Amino acid sequence: MRVPFSARLGWPAPDNELSLLRARRRELGLPILDFSESNPTRVGLREPSRDCGFLLDPANARYEPDPRGLIRAREALVADYAARGRLSPARYGIRLPRAQDVFLCASTSEAYGWLFKLLCDPGESVLVPKPGYPLFDYLAGLEAVEARPYRLEYSHPAGWRIDLDSVESGLSSGGARALVLINPNNPTGSYVGRSEREALLELCERHGCAIIADEVFFDFPVEADEGGALAGEGRSSFIGEERTLCFVLDGLSKRLGMPQMKLGWIVASGPEGELREAKGRLEILADAYLSAGTPIMNALPGLLASSESFAAPCRARLAANLATLRSVLEGPSSPHRVLRCDGGWSAIVESPRLLPEEGLALGLLGEEGLMSQPGYFFDMEREAFFTAGLILDPRTLERGARAYAAYFERLMSP
Ligand SMILES: Cc1ncc(COP(=O)(O)O)c(C=O)c1O
Structure with missing residues (x-):
């Protein structure tokens, strides 16, 4: 047989x-x-000799397992977010992330897997943008979760916008457990606009749906508006958003052009009670994997300081x-x-x-x-x-x- x-x-x-x-x-x-x-390692944007020095840090010989990742690495990330001012709009009492809200893992791809396990049972669904990078369909499929599309529409030269009706129907008819927002999306390059953001948060709050905001390309605004202002300057991060359970993903792959170093992270926020439970459950999950490597976690504070x-x-x-x-x-x-x-x-x-x-x-x-x-x-x-x-x-x-x-x-x- x-x-x-x-x-x-x-x-x-x-x-x-x-x-x-x-x-x-x-x-x-x-x-x-x-x-x-x-692939950023193939285009001459990083100096290979500088990047490998951190592997020689004697601190790398010690193993201090922590489901969320080494505290000094998480503290460095929190300080970095504060220094960049990468925060949600303050008008809703957004809270700065704390080290306890951060979970380090091997990559943002792995972070998706963790979050789909946290939020969905097999057969349940999440909403993903179309057009979009096909990776998310595979990552959902691997967790026996269905990735259902919501639409992005293009009009020239204004750009892309989210078809909010398609999000609403995915939430009301399909009972999706998470809305995946790629901010900005790959390959459309579109950030979640401020008015879209308000509508999406209202929908997610109403339907009890979590947000997974993938911000791996957030620090790479490109297109200039007429008058010279960067369109990306109107962009807003979901870091610290408290109206619904929210998980912001990022990692070294894009932020520092180092996909081979395998470090990604989740920053969680949301209404206090739900957030506490989500972090408790995520901690159990992360403890089963303990997947972030010690050398790259030890190197993170220095790498973030030199990210520009x-x-x-x-x-x-x-x-x-x-x-x-x-x-x-x-x-x-x-x-x-x-x-x-x-x-x-x-x-x-x-x-x-x-x-x-x-x-x-x-x-x-x-x-x-x-x-x-x-x-x-x-x-x-x-x-x-x-x-x-x-x-x-x-x-x-x-x-x-x-x-x-x-x-x-x-x-x-x-
Ligand atoms: C929007 C987006 N998120 C996440 C990833 C995966 O990144 P990682 O190397 O951290 O798994 C990609 C890969 O290209 C991507 O385009």
């Missing part, structure tokens, strides 16, 4: 022509330019790359447009649907050696869209944009 497997994992994974073509090109030694690059040495050049690169993308791909007679990008590391390019998106993606890779994630990957409602990684080395991004434009020009020429 065969051993049965859990239905959480679909297997065999369906064949994807794009990944087969990429594998073939690799085997043949043909060049590939990853136009949607999102990564974040500032990264922000400058994002803005410069977006400008390059616009100058190469937009113009009076250009068939392309770059969607508004308020924040984050990706831009979305809209192009004519001369072929179905998969055909375009195969053509870009086969003819130009350009690998770009198509819009269907993120559940865009229409075609054709592709993403560009704004953290790319600027020369590589420009080369990629020119190859992208050349491919479409060839397709359109009679």
Whole structure:
């Protein structure tokens, strides 16, 4: 008799022509330019020698297990949040997070898993944004939880907004246990606007729904408004929000461009009684894993103190790359447009649907050696869209944009 497997994992994974073509090109030694690059360790933004020194700290030899993570690391995070002023709007008596509200873990992906276990029984649901990064569907599926979409809508040049009716129907008809807000969302780059935030909090309070606010890209505002003000300056964090149970996620992956160091965190807030119970339950869960590593927790205070040495050049690169993308791909007679990008590391390019998106993606890779994630990957409602990684080395991004434009020009020429 065969051993049965859990239905959480679909297997065999369906064949994807794009990944087969990429594998073939690799085997043949043909060049590939990853136009949607999102790995910060591949784009020359960090100095490798500086990053590894902290592993030699003698304090790393001691093991002091604490379900929430080392207290000095949590205190450093709380001080960092206060220093950045990354707080929810004060008018509702927002409280500064305390070290006891912080839970350290290996990554924000793991934090999602913990929170889905905390909030949902198998078969229950959470609401996730569409378009959005597909990771959250997998993470929910792994906890036997259903990820149900709410819509984001785009209008040019104003940008993205949340379809509040789709959130409301998910809460009232489906009884979702958590609303996942990606602030700003990947790849749409849209922050939760202030009026959206009020409406969402009211809905969550009314329906007894927790908020999971993923703020991994929060410190990377990009797009400038007319008049020069950064659109991102109107952004507001969910840190310390007390109207409903709220869990803010962040980590070193994006904040410091160090995904390989594996440190993420949850900052919990909410009405006092519910918050106490949530933290008690989360502590039991975290104690079962104790997953944050001692060396990286010991290094956290120093890393946070020097975080601008990564974040500032990264922000400058994002803005410069977006400008390059616009100058190469937009113009009076250009068939392309770059969607508004308020924040984050990706831009979305809209192009004519001369072929179905998969055909375009195969053509870009086969003819130009350009690998770009198509819009269907993120559940865009229409075609054709592709993403560009704004953290790319600027020369590589420009080369990629020119190859992208050349491919479409060839397709359109009679
Ligand atoms: C919005 C968002 N949150 C979380 C993650 C996962 O980050 P981590 O490396 O901390 O698991 C990603 C990965 O790209 C992401 O795009």
